[in-house]
Every structure is written in structure tokens, then in C-alpha cells.
Amino acid sequence: MKKICFLFNHDQTHQIAHSLPIALQMIGSRAAEVTIAVTSAVLEGEIRRLSGAALQGVNIIQLNTQSMLSQLLVRGLDKVVPARKILIYRDNLDFFRQFDALVVSEKSSLILKTRYGLRDLKFIHTRHGAGDRAIGFNAESAQFDLILVSGEKIRERLVHDAHVAQDKIRIIGYAKFDIAAPDRKPLFPHSDRPTILYNPHPSPHLSSWFEFGADVLEQFYHSDRYNLIFAPHVMLFARPWAMTIDRLSIARAKKPARRYYDAAHMLIDLGSAACTDMTYTNAADLYLGDVSSQVYEFLFRPRPCLFLDAHQTDWQGNANYRHWTTGPVKTDASDIIAAVDEAFATHAAYSDAQRAVLQDSFSVTDELASLRGAKAIIDYLGEPR
Structure with missing residues (x-):
């Protein structure tokens, strides 16, 4: 044996x-x-x-x-x-x-x-x-x-x-789909509001967090339209500095302000088990992110996506950004609530792209x-x- x-x-x-x-x-x-x-x-x-x-x-x-x-x-x-x-x-x-x-x-x-x-x-x-x-x-x-x-x-x-x-x-x-996420209580007191998952990657040269993250959280903080789950890649705040070696880059991983933790419509989770067992990708109505592979776990049940490009990326036709074909791509953090509204409204336009990436990925x-x-x-x- x-x-x-x-x-x-x-x-x-x-x-x-x-x-x-x-x-x-x-x-x-x-x-x-x-x-x-x-x-x-x-x-x-x-x-x-x-x-x-x-x-x-x-x-x-x-x-x-x-x-x-x-x-x-x-x-x-x-x-x-x-x-x-x-x-x-x-x-x-x-x-x-x-x-x-x-x-x-x-x-x-x-x-x-x-x-x-x-x-x-x-x-x-x-x-x-x-x-x-x-x-x-x-x-x-x-x-x-x-x-x-x-x-x-x-x-x-x-x-x-x-x-x-x-x-x-x-x-x-x-294989990860064979382990079901545990049943959990409702995440927010206002469960009738659509829930957004913001899931930035830790790599400084790819992530939206270091340029846009603070603005994104602040705009959701002042809005009563949506619930927001902020559950970044668990390595984003694992060390005081985020660093990558595939393309050498380093940035200080400054954590979110305390006031966001106290907002009833915001859930800030920097690394619990729920960040990795699909609890949040299953619970969200829209995925907001950049290059994390968790978007594919979210898309296994197709729903709207919105991507943040903080690096002026020439991404069209680039296989490294194929997931960006499944939703609109925004190159700044202004009017993020309006951009989310638009992503919901235009989801049908991305249905074929979402089906195609799912068929090829799983x-x-x-x-x-x-x-x-x-x-x-x-x-x-x-x-x-």
C-alpha cells in the first residue's frame, strides 16, 4: 500500500x-x-x-x-x-x-x-x-x-x-466545493438589503486596496443602500507589510478604521474561517474585487460582479484578467455606490461571459x-x- x-x-x-x-x-x-x-x-x-x-x-x-x-x-x-x-x-x-x-x-x-x-x-x-x-x-x-x-x-x-x-x-x-460552508445566522440586521462582498487581493501591484480601499469603505459607511462584507484575501493583513515576489512589490497593510466595525450594515472580517469556507461568497449578491480567485467561487452561482483596476491595466484579451470579462471594470473609486447600482442593472449583459468562464474553469x-x-x-x- x-x-x-x-x-x-x-x-x-x-x-x-x-x-x-x-x-x-x-x-x-x-x-x-x-x-x-x-x-x-x-x-x-x-x-x-x-x-x-x-x-x-x-x-x-x-x-x-x-x-x-x-x-x-x-x-x-x-x-x-x-x-x-x-x-x-x-x-x-x-x-x-x-x-x-x-x-x-x-x-x-x-x-x-x-x-x-x-x-x-x-x-x-x-x-x-x-x-x-x-x-x-x-x-x-x-x-x-x-x-x-x-x-x-x-x-x-x-x-x-x-x-x-x-x-x-x-x-x-x-474539490473545495465538496466541503459545504456551515449554516450561519443572518449576517446583518437588515437582511432585505442587497449584500456586497469586497474581496481585495494582497499583492500591492495588483490589489485595489492600497489605492481605493479606504474610499470604498467610507462610501459604503455613509450609504444605507447596501450591506457590505469586507473580507479581503486572508494574507492582506497577515503581516504589517504586504509583499510579493512574483513581481517585487511592497506596501504597508493599514487596517480599516475602527468605526467600520461598529456600523450595523458593515461586516469587517480580516481572517476568520468564514473568509475561506465560502460563507461570504455564498451570502453576497454582488462581488466587488480585483484579482482574487474567490471570484470564481462566487460565480459558481452566477451573480453580478464589479472589478476595481487601480493600476491602469491593459487587460482586454489578457488571460491573466479573464475574470474581468464577467462584469464592469472601474478605474477609480468615485461614486462606488452608483457603480454597484449599474453592475446590478447590467448583469444580463455579462451572462454569456460568466457561463463561458465557468464552463472552462470547473x-x-x-x-x-x-x-x-x-x-x-x-x-x-x-x-x-
């Missing part, structure tokens, strides 16, 4: 649901010996919350930095860069060597192959999200042995942009995506290499 490790190694919990449903299918079928490894108690807690009774009797291994040098580096650097996430690999090489395959939703684990030489370990990527950003299709993707993707759009771009061999890719659908069959993913892994590991 193959030994497979599902690794959850991130500062936040937003990637868990992209591979956990596949792990649960494999545990239930007993088709492989599955180990779940985490790098924090927060990750373990969210895994147990999402899994419920399905994890009963399953041991979750918590990995830690072990050397004194690593611990010193974490204390000195982790508030600025994800030092702990990278050092975890070096300090646990013997742990990773025992497995036939490592299943991950991000790419940092590739350091085990490229830096530490674990070339007998098969690296399986579930990805996280069905978004369009270029970083999702960079050259690193080709270093995985198997990639599980949600739809034809992802497969095509991996082949074309990242030069991934077609036989490394399996289309399985979107493969839907009678079989759960998580089960398709589990079968793909077992089939791959059973093939002669």
Missing part, C-alpha cells in the same frame, strides 16, 4: 479545502496509507472543523522547526517573510523521505526536490483556486509529477504557459471532484514509472 502525505504548510488556512476533501476520500476508501501533516495548531483546528467525524481515529502530525538556527531565523524574519514555512522542510527531511508521494496545494514544497534532493518522492499538486493570475502558471508547475486541475482553462494554460507535459495533468473538478460530472482526485492519485502511483 502506498504511503501518501497530505501536507498543510501555510500561515493561513485558505488552502486547506483545496486538498483536504481528496485526503478524506482516500482515508475513507483505505486505498492508501494516508498521513496528514500540519505546521501549526491553527491549521490542525481548521482541518478538524471542516472534516467533522471523517477524521475520527486519524493521527495528524504537527511538524516544527527543530534546529536552534531555524528557530532564531523564524523569530527574526517571520514577521516580514514566511521563513518558518521554508525552514520546516529542511528540518524534517527524514519525515518526508518515508512517503511515496507528497500532496500539496502550494509550490514551496518543491524545495525538497530542488534543494534537498528528495527525487524518489512524487510531488502532487492540487493547486488552490481556479483563478487567472500568471503566477499560477509559472515554470515551477512543471516540476510536479502530477497536477490535479479544476477545468480545461487550467490545463490549457499549464501546457501553454508553464510547459507542463499533458500526461502530468488530470482534470478532476473543484469540470462538473456526476462524480465528486474529491473522489476524482483520489482516483487520479491512486491510478498515477499504480502506474509503472
Whole structure:
């Protein structure tokens, strides 16, 4: 029986649901010996919350930095860069060597192959999200042995942009949809008002937050037309400074003013579980954002979208911004309430575009995506290499 490790190694919990449903299918079928490894108690807690009774009797291994040098580096650097996430690999090489395959939703684990030489370990990527950003299709993707993707759009771009061999890719659908968001009480006292979700991305060179965010919140604060959920990407305020490496950029992540928390028609959530389990994408009537892949989770039930371009982007015909074809794009933060009104009024004009991106982004069959993913892994590991 193959030994497979599902690794959850991130500062936040937003990637868990992209591979956990596949792990649960494999545990239930007993088709492989599955180990779940985490790098924090927060990750373990969210895994147990999402899994419920399905994890009963399953041991979750918590990995830690072990050397004194690593611990010193974490204390000195982790508030600025994800030092702990990278050092975890070096300090646990013997742990990773025992497995036939490592299943991950991000790419940092590739350091085990490229830096530490674990070339007998098969690296399986579930990805996280069905978004369009270029970083999702960079050259690193080709270093995985198997990639599980949600739809034809992802497969095509991996082949074309990242030069991934077609036989490394399996289309399985979107496993996150197999974990239902929990039922919650109404989010606002005035539930008859339409609800807007503002969901900016953390990357300074792409996000609307750093240029437009304060104006957006202030205008909703003074309006009685809509309820507003402000639930940005959970990494936006994870550190005092937001930084990206795909295109080096840095900006101070200044949090919203306290008065917004006290407004009955505004919900400010900078990182609870509801930010990542589709609670807000399911609850909203309109999506307001920029480049976050959460727009695709919102669009799985088509509704109006409005996008904010704070960078004068030449986006038409650019695959990295295909989601911007599903709603109007605004290049300033003035009259945001009127722009939302217009997005509701013109939604029908974007129906065809929304249907097209959904068809390309999500493969839907009678079989759960998580089960398709589990079968793909077992089939791959059973093939002669």
C-alpha cells in the first residue's frame, strides 16, 4: 500500500479545502496509507472543523522547526517573510523521505526536490483556486509529477504557459466545493438589503486596496443602500507589510478604521474561517474585487460582479484578467455606490461571459471532484514509472 502525505504548510488556512476533501476520500476508501501533516495548531483546528467525524481515529502530525538556527531565523524574519514555512522542510527531511508521494496545494514544497534532493518522492499538486493570475502558471508547475486541475482553462494554460507535459495533468473538478460552508445566522440586521462582498487581493501591484480601499469603505459607511462584507484575501493583513515576489512589490497593510466595525450594515472580517469556507461568497449578491480567485467561487452561482483596476491595466484579451470579462471594470473609486447600482442593472449583459468562464474553469460530472482526485492519485502511483 502506498504511503501518501497530505501536507498543510501555510500561515493561513485558505488552502486547506483545496486538498483536504481528496485526503478524506482516500482515508475513507483505505486505498492508501494516508498521513496528514500540519505546521501549526491553527491549521490542525481548521482541518478538524471542516472534516467533522471523517477524521475520527486519524493521527495528524504537527511538524516544527527543530534546529536552534531555524528557530532564531523564524523569530527574526517571520514577521516580514514566511521563513518558518521554508525552514520546516529542511528540518524534517527524514519525515518526508518515508512517503511515496507528497500532496500539496502550494509550490514551496518543491524545495525538497530542488534543494534537498528528495527525487524518489512524487510531488502532487492540487493547486488552490481556479483563478487567472500568471503566477499560477509559472515554470515551477512543471516540476510536479502530477497536477490535479479544476477545468480545461487550467490545463490549457499549464501546457501553454508553464510547459507542463499533458500526461502530468488530470482534470478532476473543484474539490473545495465538496466541503459545504456551515449554516450561519443572518449576517446583518437588515437582511432585505442587497449584500456586497469586497474581496481585495494582497499583492500591492495588483490589489485595489492600497489605492481605493479606504474610499470604498467610507462610501459604503455613509450609504444605507447596501450591506457590505469586507473580507479581503486572508494574507492582506497577515503581516504589517504586504509583499510579493512574483513581481517585487511592497506596501504597508493599514487596517480599516475602527468605526467600520461598529456600523450595523458593515461586516469587517480580516481572517476568520468564514473568509475561506465560502460563507461570504455564498451570502453576497454582488462581488466587488480585483484579482482574487474567490471570484470564481462566487460565480459558481452566477451573480453580478464589479472589478476595481487601480493600476491602469491593459487587460482586454489578457488571460491573466479573464475574470474581468464577467462584469464592469472601474478605474477609480468615485461614486462606488452608483457603480454597484449599474453592475446590478447590467448583469444580463455579462451572462454569456460568466457561463463561458465557468464552463472552462470547473469540470462538473456526476462524480465528486474529491473522489476524482483520489482516483487520479491512486491510478498515477499504480502506474509503472
